[in-house]
Amino acid sequence: MRVVIVEDHALLREGIVALLREHGVEVVAQAEDAEGLLRIVRGHRPDLAIVDVRLPPSFSDEGLRAAIEAREIHPPLAVLVLSQYVEPVYTAELLSSAGSGGIGYMLKERVGDVRAFMDAVRRVAGGGTALDREVVAELVRGRDARSDPALERLTPREREVLALMAEGRTNAAIAEALVVTGGAVEKHVTSLFQKLDLPVSQGDHRRVLAVLAYLRATG
Amino acid sequence: MGVEAVVVRPRAAPMSAEPRAAVTPPGPVPVEADGQPDAAFGLHVALSVVAGAAATATWAATSGDYFWPRWVWLGLAISVAVHLLVRWAALTPSRPGKAYRVTMASLAALAVVDVLVWLLAGAGTFYPRWSLTGYAVVAATLSAIVHRRRLPWASSSELVERVDVLTRTRSGALDVQAHQLRRIERDLHDGAQVRLVALTMQLGRAEARLEDSGDEATLALVRRARDEASAAIGELRDLARGIAPPVLADRGLAAAADALGRRSASPVEVDAVLGARAAPVVESAAYFVIAEALTNASKHVPGAAVRVTLREEDGALVVLVADDGPGGADPAGSGLTGLRHRVEALDGRLLVTSAAGTGTTVRAELPCAS
Numbered sequence: 038m039r040v041v042i043v044e045d046h047a048l049l050r051e052g053i054v055a056l057l058r059e060h061g062v063e064v065v066a067q068a069e070d071a072e073g074l075l076r077i078v079r080g081h082r083p084d085l086a087i088v089d090v091r092l093p094p095s096f097s098d099e100g101l102r103a104a105i106e107a108r109e110i111h112p113p114l115a116v117l118v119l120s121q122y123v124e125p126v127y128t129a130e131l132l133s134s135a136g137s138g139g140i141g142y143m144l145k146e147r148v149g150d151v152r153a154f155m156d157a158v159r160r161v162a163g164g165g166t167a168l169d170r171e172v173v174a175e176l177v178r179g180r181d182a183r184s185d186p187a188l189e190r191l192t193p194r195e196r197e198v199l200a201l202m203a204e205g206r207t208n209a210a211i212a213e214a215l216v217v218t219g220g221a222v223e224k225h226v227t228s229l230f231q232k233l234d235l236p237v238s239q240g241d242h243r244r245v246l247a248v249l250a251y252l253r254a255t256g
Numbered sequence: 257m258g259v260e261a262v263v264v265r266p267r268a269a270p271m272s273a274e275p276r277a278a279v280t281p282p283g284p285v286p287v288e289a290d291g292q293p294d295a296a297f298g299l300h301v302a303l304s305v306v307a308g309a310a311a312t313a314t315w316a317a318t319s320g321d322y323f324w325p326r327w328v329w330l331g332l333a334i335s336v337a338v339h340l341l342v343r344w345a346a347l348t349p350s351r352p353g354k355a356y357r358v359t360m361a362s363l364a365a366l367a368v369v370d371v372l373v374w375l376l377a378g379a380g381t382f383y384p385r386w387s388l389t390g391y392a393v394v395a396a397t398l399s400a401i402v403h404r405r406r407l408p409w410a411s412s413s414e415l416v417e418r419v420d421v422l423t424r425t426r427s428g429a430l431d432v433q434a435h436q437l438r439r440i441e442r443d444l445h446d447g448a449q450v451r452l453v454a455l456t457m458q459l460g461r462a463e464a465r466l467e468d469s470g471d472e473a474t475l476a477l478v479r480r481a482r483d484e485a486s487a488a489i490g491e492l493r494d495l496a497r498g499i500a501p502p503v504l505a506d507r508g509l510a511a512a513a514d515a516l517g518r519r520s521a522s523p524v525e526v527d528a529v530l531g532a533r534a535a536p537v538v539e540s541a542a543y544f545v546i547a548e549a550l551t552n553a554s555k556h557v558p559g560a561a562v563r564v565t566l567r568e569e570d571g572a573l574v575v576l577v578a579d580d581g582p583g584g585a586d587p588a589g590s591g592l593t594g595l596r597h598r599v600e601a602l603d604g605r606l607l608v609t610s611a612a613g614t615g616t617t618v619r620a621e622l623p624c625a626s
Contacts, residue, residue: 144489154460
């Protein structure tokens, strides 16, 4: 796995690099701004870009725009966007961007939970999805606000499974998080897919996309 | 004018008996800071009293039948009154309306003199009615002219200038405030928050190493420290968002309204038709109107559908937040008062309608022509 880090705060950039190297991840390049990311992507063709949303010079959302542009240049590029705040608009833009690589959007401080962060890095690099639980919580809240009867039919446990699935976790990871067996998780997944009338999809990533599409739908 | 003749006549008679020597010539009277009567005025009064006393004494020494010194006293009193009036007129600072006030005071003095002359002459037929009617007509005409004209005529240019200055300085102050808030928000994100994130990262790495060492007690401590740091980051994030929401600065009002809608506990539909971006203060006021209205809706009419409409009409940004709840909300609610101040500071208007059965509508109009 060849990774590029784009972060303007040296303190954080070096911290993330050190963390990744400790876990055997190869960091091929580092950049401080959006221009740097695009240059590196053209030159190095990395597998994963970990990008801060706010970058110089205007410190608004250059990182996000650059990540989306980088995926157009190099479609297999997986992107893990780190942000200081949760913005559903940004998540939506990222999820609907071009490219075939994995997608992640996480709050910066999640880096502190080393195991979960490394899990997210590997998942996104492997073509999967990693959404911050805050992002998922907002999506679920938005769906709840529209008082969706199908969502109301879910049991509390099924809702937990739905949320973890939307974060991009695999069945095994969900089983570990909820301290249940893999079989139990599978049963919940099947049940909630039926209740939400979602097509049973093969593969973790497509399953995540189906759940996210459901949560984001305004119907 | 016939009136003028009446004005002059009663004054002429007593004037002839007046001791001229004591009258201070009209003109600039020495102005004293504390407004105390000056020396010339004191001398005038003293001489008048002496002259009056002399006349009275002469009257007492002679026949003593008809009290003629009353006319002497009247004349002296008039001269002192005229002196006072001139002095007052000279001391009054020159400003719009001064001439009017001096004229009115003179007319009043003339009326008093007329009545006094009539009284001293034996209070027979009330002949001063003619002169008094004349003064009243003059005073009323003058007053009508001045009062009808004063606002637009005497001070309209001053008012226009003042309004202009206030508008400019207020908008400048609001712009400065908006910039400062944005800077504080950035400082929070790029300063304290970055350090806290770096701290959680280091604690996380320490945690990972401790997991291998088997020192459970220390591991628990480090984990708690990291949780605390995460909580602090979360609080800073909420604080920064409350000051200046990043999505508003980055993407504009429509996207920010959309984000608020997604975050709300109520089902929200956003319908925005906006052109160029408004000034940051205007956008920010509109944003907080929407945020507050949505909070109120989800608090008071949970489950009711809310529609946020954003339009530009006649140089104003119009924000409309309408719910389909039962209505009957208190338009003077606490959160709305703060919003109203915020909107009015931008020369805008905030209208809340909440008739029973029609839902609650919050409408803000913010001038944004630039």
